[in-house]
Amino acid sequence: MSILIDRSTRVVVQGITGREGSFHTEQMQAYGTNVVAGVVPGRGGATHLGVPVFDTVSDAVVATGADCAFIIVPPPFAADAIMEAAAASVPLAVCVTEGVPVHDMIRARAVIDASSTRLVGPNCPGLLTAGECKVGFIPNHVARPGKVGVVARSGTLTYEVIQGLSQAGHGQTTAVGIGGDPVLGLTFTDVLDLFREDDATRAVVMVGEIGGSDEEAAAELIAAGYPKPVVAFISGRTAPPGKRMGHAGAIISGNTGTAQSKIDALTAAGAVIGDTIEDVVRLVGERVGAPSGR
Amino acid sequence: MKLLEYQAKQQFAKAGITIPAGRLARTAEEAEAAARELGRVAVKAQVPVGGRGKAGGIAVVDTPEQARAEAGRILAMDIKGYPVRSVWCETGLDVAHELYCGVTLDRDRRRMVLMLSGAGGMDIEQVAETRPEMIAKLWPDPFRGPQAYEIRQLAFTALRAVPALADRTGRLASALVPLVQTLYRLAVSLDAVTCEINPLVITASGDLVAADGKLEVDENAEYRHRDLAAELAVDALGDDGASGDDPFEVEAKRRGLTYVHLDGDVGCIGNGAGLVMNTLDLVKAAGGEPANFLDIGGGARADVVRNALDMVLSDPKVRGVFINIFGGITRGDEVARGIIQARDELGITKPLVVRMTGTREEEGRELLREAGIVPGVSAVDAARQIVELTRQGE
Numbered sequence: 001m002s003i004l005i006d007r008s009t010r011v012v013v014q015g016i017t018g019r020e021g022s023f024h025t026e027q028m029q030a031y032g033t034n035v036v037a038g039v040v041p042g043r044g045g046a047t048h049l050g051v052p053v054f055d056t057v058s059d060a061v062v063a064t065g066a067d068c069a070f071i072i073v074p075p076p077f078a079a080d081a082i083m084e085a086a087a088a089s090v091p092l093a094v095c096v097t098e099g100v101p102v103h104d105m106i107r108a109r110a111v112i113d114a115s116s117t118r119l120v121g122p123n124c125p126g127l128l129t130a131g132e133c134k135v136g137f138i139p140n141h142v143a144r145p146g147k148v149g150v151v152a153r154s155g156t157l158t159y160e161v162i163q164g165l166s167q168a169g170h171g172q173t174t175a176v177g178i179g180g181d182p183v184l185g186l187t188f189t190d191v192l193d194l195f196r197e198d199d200a201t202r203a204v205v206m207v208g209e210i211g212g213s214d215e216e217a218a219a220e221l222i223a224a225g226y227p228k229p230v231v232a233f234i235s236g237r238t239a240p241p242g243k244r245m246g247h248a249g250a251i252i253s254g255n256t257g258t259a260q261s262k263i264d265a266l267t268a269a270g271a272v273i274g275d276t277i278e279d280v281v282r283l284v285g286e287r288v289g290a291p292s293g294r
Numbered sequence: 295m296k297l298l299e300y301q302a303k304q305q306f307a308k309a310g311i312t313i314p315a316g317r318l319a320r321t322a323e324e325a326e327a328a329a330r331e332l333g334r335v336a337v338k339a340q341v342p343v344g345g346r347g348k349a350g351g352i353a354v355v356d357t358p359e360q361a362r363a364e365a366g367r368i369l370a371m372d373i374k375g376y377p378v379r380s381v382w383c384e385t386g387l388d389v390a391h392e393l394y395c396g397v398t399l400d401r402d403r404r405r406m407v408l409m410l411s412g413a414g415g416m417d418i419e420q421v422a423e424t425r426p427e428m429i430a431k432l433w434p435d436p437f438r439g440p441q442a443y444e445i446r447q448l449a450f451t452a453l454r455a456v457p458a459l460a461d462r463t464g465r466l467a468s469a470l471v472p473l474v475q476t477l478y479r480l481a482v483s484l485d486a487v488t489c490e491i492n493p494l495v496i497t498a499s500g501d502l503v504a505a506d507g508k509l510e511v512d513e514n515a516e517y518r519h520r521d522l523a524a525e526l527a528v529d530a531l532g533d534d535g536a537s538g539d540d541p542f543e544v545e546a547k548r549r550g551l552t553y554v555h556l557d558g559d560v561g562c563i564g565n566g567a568g569l570v571m572n573t574l575d576l577v578k579a580a581g582g583e584p585a586n587f588l589d590i591g592g593g594a595r596a597d598v599v600r601n602a603l604d605m606v607l608s609d610p611k612v613r614g615v616f617i618n619i620f621g622g623i624t625r626g627d628e629v630a631r632g633i634i635q636a637r638d639e640l641g642i643t644k645p646l647v648v649r650m651t652g653t654r655e656e657e658g659r660e661l662l663r664e665a666g667i668v669p670g671v672s673a674v675d676a677a678r679q680i681v682e683l684t685r686q687g688e
Contacts, residue, residue: 103406103436103482103485106405110437156569159620160569184404210571212402213401239574246552246567246587
């Protein structure tokens, strides 16, 4: 069991012939992801990396039954690609593009909200169901199957947590990198809701960072009664106010969005906080029991 | 990309929003000439931070001689670290009342929010905190934009909270419709994350005039506004060619690096914003003070790593550098090559601690070992190590 993607997921890659698109499609194929199509306007009819290329997402969906769009296109085209996926009613769109203008994302998000499509990203590493399927660029070798769900705003910290858990023998169900932009698709609360319904997931690791109030919203959801243990980690504890720390969303403005306010809210809600990734791994171990066999 | 007050006002004026008559002056003589032309003026420091009035960066003068003297004084000032390079000389308004009107990103709602308040002026942030009901809000549909009836609703909500305006609420609401629509369209067309008029003055004769403004353009959208960026860059330059920003951050931007300058002495480099933030936290937890945030991003090649090290070490306060790499798209061997190259070519003698894991970690570590740099595996240990090394000799 897992959330959002598994071995039956059929992926269409928007931007499959680009340098990054090609590289990560090959990586996904190597992981076992069932890539069924690519989309590049004007390249319809071609074959790339062993899959048919179409001019439009809608053509690709009709011809191949794709049910997940992996969007890896340059920033000026990202919002449009998201809206195209939504218009083709693809159930899940994953956009890894970094640097999408925020007004573009506001429009794309409005389209997503009015559609049946779920969006992960943009500016995220994508997601991975251990041993079954990955959409995005979480490194292939770090994850192993198990019973811990992971949801994180930061890409590299997603890898850190997965690797730490794997090395300690705590495998994962699905790891979702939701991304660090101020306007994005799935948030912590959305992913926590999905993990709630997934029987295989016994505990959730949540990796937040400064800026915004999505972690506080997650705390509210946990406080209202969450059936699984949540171990949280917040980066940016020492970041000064008013300085944007790389991610467009990672900025403390006024008194909101500080690491402490997030840690306080999560602690009060009943989540446990790890001060370091090592702590997080240990705390997970205490909650899910002995490591599963290697 | 933050615009200065006069740059924001020029954008407002171009869009059709009334602003007071004004002239830009870069010297005391130019300010004198502006006052001769305009009469009684306010001489206002042009800096990209708030609080300049309280810092003494605004003076109201009656004569050209006074304008010259005050401009001379203000142009010699440094406000919150920003040297004043120009002043905006502007005619005063006959103020009947001050409103606030702004468009900004509301990340919780994933939309822009339009805000209007009858309590405009310097203390709007305090109003927002203590009397939030004084600020009316609207989250326009991003495709339709704010409709006239929505703006009227917003206006009536905001203005009814101000008894002094009771006799003209209807007239004001009608006048605000086109102004608010213009401001919202301007925000969208410029990809602004903040576009506000504060105060929006109601003059004695009943006109609405933008007396001060703030405009910040989304960095991700700068590619759509190259002309504006070039225009602003020219304007922001003083005689010495530097803008008001932190000189290290300006240099980093020129080099294409994501860098934030901090106060400490431990240089920090990593791949990925979250990882670097965590790196700073680890250094601090180990008793050190980070000198900077530097994210080399995903897939960085050797030359980017060399560039990053050179940048971090250009800060003379830096006593050593912690490089924290978790390779995903980034390859350990590329990073290692960059580090070794930088050390040899730049003659780095200060301590370097490298923690390396992920893609091609073994190859990377081997290269480092061969070059005499001991790679760490645990980020926590590496943080302790760099703090120890940089504390030696204190």
